[in-house]
Amino acid sequence: MSGLRALLPRGQFASALLHAGVIVLAAFVVLVLQGAGVISVFASTLAADCAMYALALMGLSVLYGWTGQLSLGHAAFMGIGAYTAALIGPHTGSLPTPFLVDLIVVVVVGALAGLIVGLPSIRISGIQLVVVTLGFAEVFQWALNNFDGISGGTQGLLMDHTTILGLDLSVSQQRLLATALVAAAGGVVVTLFARTTVARSMTAVRESEQAAASIGINPGTPKLIAFVVSAVFAAVSGLLFAYGNLIVIPGTFALFDNVFLLVAIIVGGRHTMLGVWLGAAFLVVVPEASREVANGALYPVVAGVILIVVMIFAPRGLASLWRRGERSTS
Amino acid sequence: MVSDAIQITVNGLSVGLQYALLLLGILLIYQGSKVVNFAQGQIGMVGGLFSYFCISHYGVATPVAAIIAVLVAALLAAALGRTFGATLIRLAPSGGDMILTLAMFLVIDGIAQVLVDGRGRRYPKLVDGSVDVFGAYLAGDTLLSLAIVLILFAVLVVVVRSTTAGIVLRATSEDTDMVELHGWNASRVRVATWALSGALAGVASILIAVRVPVQPDYMVAPLIAAFIAGIVGGFDRIAAPISVAVIIGLVQNWGGAILGAEYRTPLVFAFAIVALLVVPRRWLSGKKEARA
Numbered sequence: 001m002s003g004l005r006a007l008l009p010r011g012q013f014a015s016a017l018l019h020a021g022v023i024v025l026a027a028f029v030v031l032v033l034q035g036a037g038v039i040s041v042f043a044s045t046l047a048a049d050c051a052m053y054a055l056a057l058m059g060l061s062v063l064y065g066w067t068g069q070l071s072l073g074h075a076a077f078m079g080i081g082a083y084t085a086a087l088i089g090p091h092t093g094s095l096p097t098p099f100l101v102d103l104i105v106v107v108v109v110g111a112l113a114g115l116i117v118g119l120p121s122i123r124i125s126g127i128q129l130v131v132v133t134l135g136f137a138e139v140f141q142w143a144l145n146n147f148d149g150i151s152g153g154t155q156g157l158l159m160d161h162t163t164i165l166g167l168d169l170s171v172s173q174q175r176l177l178a179t180a181l182v183a184a185a186g187g188v189v190v191t192l193f194a195r196t197t198v199a200r201s202m203t204a205v206r207e208s209e210q211a212a213a214s215i216g217i218n219p220g221t222p223k224l225i226a227f228v229v230s231a232v233f234a235a236v237s238g239l240l241f242a243y244g245n246l247i248v249i250p251g252t253f254a255l256f257d258n259v260f261l262l263v264a265i266i267v268g269g270r271h272t273m274l275g276v277w278l279g280a281a282f283l284v285v286v287p288e289a290s291r292e293v294a295n296g297a298l299y300p301v302v303a304g305v306i307l308i309v310v311m312i313f314a315p316r317g318l319a320s321l322w323r324r325g326e327r328s329t330s
Numbered sequence: 331m332v333s334d335a336i337q338i339t340v341n342g343l344s345v346g347l348q349y350a351l352l353l354l355g356i357l358l359i360y361q362g363s364k365v366v367n368f369a370q371g372q373i374g375m376v377g378g379l380f381s382y383f384c385i386s387h388y389g390v391a392t393p394v395a396a397i398i399a400v401l402v403a404a405l406l407a408a409a410l411g412r413t414f415g416a417t418l419i420r421l422a423p424s425g426g427d428m429i430l431t432l433a434m435f436l437v438i439d440g441i442a443q444v445l446v447d448g449r450g451r452r453y454p455k456l457v458d459g460s461v462d463v464f465g466a467y468l469a470g471d472t473l474l475s476l477a478i479v480l481i482l483f484a485v486l487v488v489v490v491r492s493t494t495a496g497i498v499l500r501a502t503s504e505d506t507d508m509v510e511l512h513g514w515n516a517s518r519v520r521v522a523t524w525a526l527s528g529a530l531a532g533v534a535s536i537l538i539a540v541r542v543p544v545q546p547d548y549m550v551a552p553l554i555a556a557f558i559a560g561i562v563g564g565f566d567r568i569a570a571p572i573s574v575a576v577i578i579g580l581v582q583n584w585g586g587a588i589l590g591a592e593y594r595t596p597l598v599f600a601f602a603i604v605a606l607l608v609v610p611r612r613w614l615s616g617k618k619e620a621r622a
Contacts, residue, residue, distance in 0.1 A: 002434065030530065063531075068425070070425060070428065070429075086586065096517075107352075112506065120603070120606060123606070124561075125563060126425060126428075127366050127428060127557075127560075127565065127608070128561040130428060131554075131558055131560075131561045131602070132549065132558045132602070132603070132606070133560075134557075135554075135558070135598075135599035135602055135603070136599075138554070138595060138599065139596050139599050140593070142595045142596055143596075146592055179475030218544055224403045238376030238445055253549070259435075259436065262432075263433070263436070275384075294444070295444075297440065297443040297444045298440065298444060299440070300436040300437070300439055300443065301436070301437050301441055301444065302434045302440075303440075304434070304435070304436030304437035304440060305437060307429065307430075307433035307436065308430065308434070308437070311417075311421065311426060311429055311430045312417055314360075315424070316424055
């Protein structure tokens with residue numbers, strides 16, 4: 001293994017490109033296997049879901065893995081992205097590049113939402129922050145159900161268009177390719193971002209706010225930036241959800257979805273990109289397997305048991321079992 | 331209009347005290363071992379649902395079923411404290427305690443969802459009838475709930491302040507080694523704390539069950555209210571968070587009466603945000619700062 005690794009290019013750009021390459025290659029492998037009839041079409045749907053969740057979990061990795069801020073509102077940020085895309089869809093559909101415009105608007109809206117929800121993080125942390133983010137998620141859920149003139153209530157909203165870079169996300173295989181490309185791009189951003197001064201100050205704040213402050217870091221700034229970054233990743237993941245799912249309803253971004261996203265990043269491993277992908281796989285495989293064995297109601301039990309086992313035997317996530325000495329993104 | 335005001339205030343007090351009771355169990359465990367217990371509501375829920383089926387399937391008398399609920403919740407909490415207590419304390423400095431209790435929440439909730447469908451069930455009233463005060467209609471259960479919580483608080487204050495058991499309980503949170511040196515088994519004290527906390531959750535679950543449809547998630551909203559009171563009042567104190575819990579009950583009921591019942595959920599969070607902005611920084615002794 002080490003001999004092989006010596007052949008690989010080094011440095012942040014190389015590892016970012018390597019990551020992107022692996023993701024796109026994996027997407028192609030799934031498509032080829034499916035074309036050859038080895039796996040079913042459903043497999044590409046699951047793989048696309050996996051890439052979509054990975055994008056959201058990259059944000060949570062920055063927020064929790066890098067700065068140590070626990071959030072129970074990540075699915076709500078996804079919801080903000082999905083609903084923004086569905087709301088502006090009818091207006092952007094007639095433009096020459098609807099996806100690009102949607103993406104820019106969703107990033108801006110996601111960043112603003114992250115900024116507003118993250119503001120209390122300057123003053124509070126730990127359990128207080130968990131409850132505040134949970135509060136944001138619950139109020140978002142409440143607003144979706146009560147302002148049905150805008151959100152469509154429990155009926156939800158239909159997505160106007162579904163094409164990204166010429167790929168139609170209503171078709172399973174094309175959705176996989178498009179989602180993998182966006183997730184790979186997200187991975188490149190995170191990997192490059194990990195080597196910046198801001199990212200280093202995030203880890204410094206996680207280890208000790210007092211120590212970080214003593215070397216001239218204002219602890220509030222990296223914490224707030226982490227919130228904005230994580231919200232943007234979640235929002236773009238939500239945008240992909242809206243494109244691929246064709247309809248957005250409040251139930252997709254409810255209390256338990258917030259919990260499961262947090263569970264996934266912890267089970268996968270919050271400090272590495274491998275952990276992000278393991279977490280994303282967890283979010284796709286565990287509910288599906290639970291449904292196969294019994295009914296969907298078993299999902300929380302299985303997820304909870306896995307989480308308990310991981311917390312006791314590998315508190316840094318499953319990724320930490322794999323090559324313990326591996327350099328982490330944080 | 332006086333009658334309406336009395337009714338809204340008394341109902342709000344009653345609800346707020348139920349949150350306070352649930353919160354008290356969370357505070358007991360937190361102050362004993364710095365562990366944040368997200369499973370508190372679901373521990374109570376198990377007792378509540380169990381006693382519901384005792385009544386509906388086996389015809390157990392309601393007061394007996396209520397006592398069974400308290401025992402079941404206490405036993406479950408003791409078992410959890412016995413099994414995970416040491417791990418939780420080990421994980422607490424990194425915030426892992428919250429994750430592990432969240433996992434317990436998921437497992438307990440999931441098992442309940444598998445065994446019982448999500449349909450809301452009506453728990454029988456504890457007492458029939460109502461009292462008329464200046465034209466205000468006060469349900470018997472509301473007043474009973476008020477009385478039970480206040481009596482429990484009074485008893486607990488006396489027990490924790492003046493009995494040997496209470497002193498050992500407080501000592502364990504201060505200095506575990508010293509407690510062991512005096513011949514007490516600290517881990518047994520911990521399990522006892524969990525059992526007491528579970529019993530409180532069981533009582534809260536019955537008092538809440540008589541006013542909302544009973545299903546696996548019926549303790550989630552009270553749990554969130556209790557946690558909001560906890561973060562605003564501070565997990566290291568008792569009187570402040572308990573008072574905040576009561577205030578939340580009042581805010582919910584008055585806000586619901588003025589703005590409409592659908593505004594109860596956002597009102598609680600609006601209250602939390604305003605309170606966190608207004609409350610002085612030194613009050614907000616978050617876990618991180620307290621430990622650093």
